[in-house]
Amino acid sequence: MSVGVEALFTSALGLQPPWVVEDVKLDTAKRRIDFEIGCPQARLACPACGAAAQPVHDRMRRSWRHLDFFQFEAWLHCDVPRVACGDCGKTTQVAVPWARAGSGFTAAFEALALALCRDLPVRQAAALLRCKDKQLWRRIEFYVEQARALEDFAGVQIVGIDETSLRRGQHYISVVHDLELKRLLFATEGRDHQTVVEFAEDLKAHGGDPAQVRHVCMDMSAAYAKGVALALPEAQISYDRFHVVSMAIEAMDQVRRAEMVDDAQTVRSALGADDGKTLRQLLWGMRRNPAGWSRHQLDAMHWLQRSTLK
Incomplete structure (x- = not known):
């Protein structure tokens, strides 16, 4: 393909130097388009310590699923440089700007996948995207963990604890809500007293204080009552009206x-x-x-x- 087309797709993909599209392969039979991305520099800044103009040690082949182009399944391929740093002594792979480390999807594809999963069952979203549902679940777990790390539970005083069953009562999870701010605080497998203990530990990990929880609304579970007595000693219990x-x-x-x-x-x-x-x-x-x-x-x-x- 012409240089003009490659430059066009470099711009369409939002790439900035030193990253450029070097080749574009279109397979109309498979309805697939493959972009070959290159980084021609022989020296780059060290990803580990930031030292400038360090030599490229080698390059590792990587591929990423991208958003469809013209209803064609799109893939990005790149021999990603690894920099051998003379300052810190480490050999580190350069981070690519279009995807997070360790992901086989581009950031744009992950954003679309997560948006679909908010409104659709994961399996249905995976079918629309033509990928495996396990791949989407891994992304959901990653970003949920990222988001939960930023949560601040300081000041939580009134909580509700309840259980819900999956697979027709064969599997149970316990959930804890902040009844003042109407938000989910914690969810875990099981429905015994240990689930409340685990909530208290998670509350502390996010800046909350179990001793400040003054009221718990829950069902009449003896297991939950035992957990509250152990982990939330200052809390009074009321039974939810349902x-x-x-x-x-x-x-x-x-x-x-x-x-x-x-x-x-x-x-x-x-x-x-x-x-x-x-x-x-x-x-x-x-x-x-x-x-x-x-x-x-x-x-x-x-x-x-x-x-x-x-």
């Missing part, structure tokens, strides 16, 4: 079912059919706020208040 309401509903259902079995004939006779009351109206009426009762539920609950049922 679990309290769930237990209350279950208790009412147990009583209702027992009475329907023990005295089914009396109950059915008392409810009758003329006024539209049914056992189902009682079932759902006890689950709803009075303001949301239907006419039939209102009649059923009015009857229930004057019955001899428990």
Whole structure:
């Protein structure tokens, strides 16, 4: 290809000297375009200590997946120089400006991948990008760790602890939220007391103080209560209303079912059919706020208040 085309793609890729596109290979059958990038200098600054004009020791072949060009899958290839420094005595590979160290994707490709993964399942994003989902998971883990290293948890005082299950209850994770700033603080596998201990350690690692946590909202897990007593000694515990309401509903259902079995004939006779009351109206009426009762539920609950049922 002509020098003009190579210079055009050097500009399109945002390359600056000493990096230039030396060759472009287009394969229309495979719908792929390969860019050969060169760094012709024989001397470069040492990546380790910054000493100027150090000799290039050798070059190592590297490749990176890039954003598509004209709907063609694009790859960058480069023999990356390694500098032998006479000042520090190290032989160090030069960092390329288009990708982070150790990544097989360019920075632009990684940015697109992460943007897609925010809104799509990772497997679906990988299918769109024509790569493996494990490759995207590795990038997500890397950048999440980078972001978490910058987190500041100083001043956290009120937290919520809960569990969630994956794979239909076969795998559990525990999550901790800052209930004042509405942010996720910590997530880990398991749901025993050690998860709370691990949270306290992570809190300290990010500038927080477990002794300053004064309130924990959680479910009625004895394991979590043990963890709070061990790791958050100044915190009071309150049970979140979802679990309290769930237990209350279950208790009412147990009583209702027992009475329907023990005295089914009396109950059915008392409810009758003329006024539209049914056992189902009682079932759902006890689950709803009075303001949301239907006419039939209102009649059923009015009857229930004057019955001899428990």
